[in-house]
Amino acid sequence: MPFTVENLQHSLHGLRQGQHSCCNKNNDPMPSILTTLRRRAKAAHRNLRGAAMAARALASTDHPLLAHIIPVRRCNLACTYCNEFDDFSNPVPVEEMFLRIDQLGALGTSVVTISGGEPLLHPELDDIIRRIRSNGMIAGLITNGYLLVAERIQRLNRAGLEWLQISIDNVNPDEVSKKSLKVLDKKLQLLAQHADFHVNINSVVGSGIAHPQDALVIGRRAINLGFSSTIGIIHDGSGQLQPLGEEERKIYHEMKSMEKRSFTRVNAFQDNIAQGLPNHWRCRAGARYLYICEDGLVHYCSQQRGYPGVPLATYTRDDLRREYRAEKSCAPHCTVSCVHQVSIFDSWRAPQQAVPAAAGAGANGLIQIK
Numbered sequence: 388m389p390f391t392v393e394n395l396q397h398s399l400h401g402l403r404q405g406q407h408s409c410c411n412k413n414n415d416p417m418p419s420i421l422t423t424l425r426r427r428a429k430a431a432h433r434n435l436r437g438a439a440m441a442a443r444a445l446a447s448t449d450h451p452l453l454a455h456i457i458p459v460r461r462c463n464l465a466c467t468y469c470n471e472f473d474d475f476s477n478p479v480p481v482e483e484m485f486l487r488i489d490q491l492g493a494l495g496t497s498v499v500t501i502s503g504g505e506p507l508l509h510p511e512l513d514d515i516i517r518r519i520r521s522n523g524m525i526a527g528l529i530t531n532g533y534l535l536v537a538e539r540i541q542r543l544n545r546a547g548l549e550w551l552q553i554s555i556d557n558v559n560p561d562e563v564s565k566k567s568l569k570v571l572d573k574k575l576q577l578l579a580q581h582a583d584f585h586v587n588i589n590s591v592v593g594s595g596i597a598h599p600q601d602a603l604v605i606g607r608r609a610i611n612l613g614f615s616s617t618i619g620i621i622h623d624g625s626g627q628l629q630p631l632g633e634e635e636r637k638i639y640h641e642m643k644s645m646e647k648r649s650f651t652r653v654n655a656f657q658d659n660i661a662q663g664l665p666n667h668w669r670c671r672a673g674a675r676y677l678y679i680c681e682d683g684l685v686h687y688c689s690q691q692r693g694y695p696g697v698p699l700a701t702y703t704r705d706d707l708r709r710e711y712r713a714e715k716s717c718a719p720h721c722t723v724s725c726v727h728q729v730s731i732f733d734s735w736r737a738p739q740q741a742v743p744a745a746a747g748a749g750a751n752g753l754i755q756i757k
Contacts, residue, residue: 413611415576422583429583433549436525440497444675444732448711449704450495452729454677455502455529455689458484458509464531466556466564471689472504479681481511485518487683490699492522494707496677500527500725502689504681507534516546525549531566532574540581550585551578554619558601568605579612586614590642592635593620599635606645618642620660620722630663656727665719669739671730673710677702687715688723714739 418426444452458479462472491499499519506512507530519526528543532553543551555571556564578586588609590602602618609616618639620631631639639661659666672678672687673695679685683699685706686692697706711733721727 415612416580417613418580422581426583429549430585433525433585440525441732444497448675448733448737449707451491451497451677451707452675452732453498453500453725454491454496454679455500455725456484456487456491456679457503457681458501458506458512458515460504460681461508462503462505462531463508463533464505464565466566468563471502476504476681478509478511479683481509481514483683484511484515487679487699488515488518488522488524490702491677491679492524494702494704496524498525498527500529502529505531505534507539513542513546516543516548520547527551529554532571535574535577537577537581540577544581544583548584550587551582552587552589554589554591555605556591556596556601557598558604561597563597568601568608572608575608575612575614579614587617588614589617589619591619592631592639592642596635599638602638602642606642610645616642616645618657619724620657631661636661656724660722666721666727668718668727669730669734669737670715670718670721670726671711671733672715672726673713674707675711675729675733676726688726690721690723691715691717712737712739714741 440452443450460471460473460476461478462469462474465472465474488499501512501515501519506528509515516526516528526546526548527550528548529552532555553571553575554566555568556566558568560567560570575588588605590605592599592602596602606616606618620639639657643657656666656668670687672691673685676688677685677699678688678692679699680692685695685697685699685702687694687710695706695710
């Protein structure tokens with residue numbers, strides 16, 4: 388429903404009549420009208436900021452568009468396909484996280500997404516979000532959702548979180564993943580009631596997923612609750628392509644047709660992955676996209692840790708410019724869509740080549756992506 392004066396008057400009339408909340412067709416508790424109006428105002432503000440950042444991205448190539456930062460590597464789950472967690476690491480001290488966030492701000496970063504591990508395990512996560520916002524950057528969070536309760540969601544609201552993503556892998560938990568709709572549906576209902584931030588639910592198809600049709604159930608549930616829905620393709624341990632089978636491709640394309648509300652829709656890249664085809668693109672990892680691990684090192688992405696392996700504290704615009712020009716041999720069969728999404732801003736300019744990398748990138752000082 389468009390946000391017009393007439394709709395506002397209608398909403399206020401309903402509020403006066405005591406309609407403080409409602410239910411959708413599944414009888415799920417839904418937010419109050421005041422909450423809905425507040426969310427629309429916040430969404431409009433996010434959209435304006437996003438448009439300004441997009442214009443800045445087109446005007447200048449000298450700043451990162453997106454950074455993923457890891458405040459804790461530990462996770463409360465152990466999904467068998469995941470190579471981004473452990474069960475023992477301590478949280479990064481909040482003072483160190485502040486220094487890293489301030490450095491991202493100094494580099495002109497547009498968006499910072501907090502990931503893990505499971506970031507909700509960090510005891511000062513709210514302060515980390517506030518620090519991102521105080522640097523003028525958009526604050527996002529990727530979580531498995533298990534630790535969300537109403538009070539925790541409201542704290543995220545107060546901290547200034549702007550978007551959140553949960554990946555749900557199946558309808559019922561199995562030996563591969565416990566991130567199931569059966570377990571998480573109550574958490575989704577809580578988000579629908581309380582979250583002021585945008586919520587995206589990502590489902591997956593590909594190797595290791597026993598019931599690919601579950602993605603459709605998850606996507607429809609997300610949309611019914613008022614969230615956006617996306618689908619990803621599971622990659623191998625180095626972020627490389629694993630082609631889909633016939634049934635998986637059908638489900639993938641049906642899910643893509645549901646993604647009209649998605650904020651991360653880049654069709655051609657994922658479509659080629661689904662068909663097992665390479666993508667010919669200029670990966671700007673290390674420049675437009677940064678992955679900062681729990682040790683404070685900059686990597687190309689979560690699947691190419693070790694390159695360039697330079698401390699964020701000493702990362703400069705010269706590093707950004709070098710990696711912007713550096714060709715990555717892993718790019719054709721990459722499935723890490725977030726890197727592709729930020730790289731499309733520069734797909735039409737600055738051809739890349741093999742150039743000397745920073746110290747730690749390889750024994751001979753050249754880019755060595757395997």
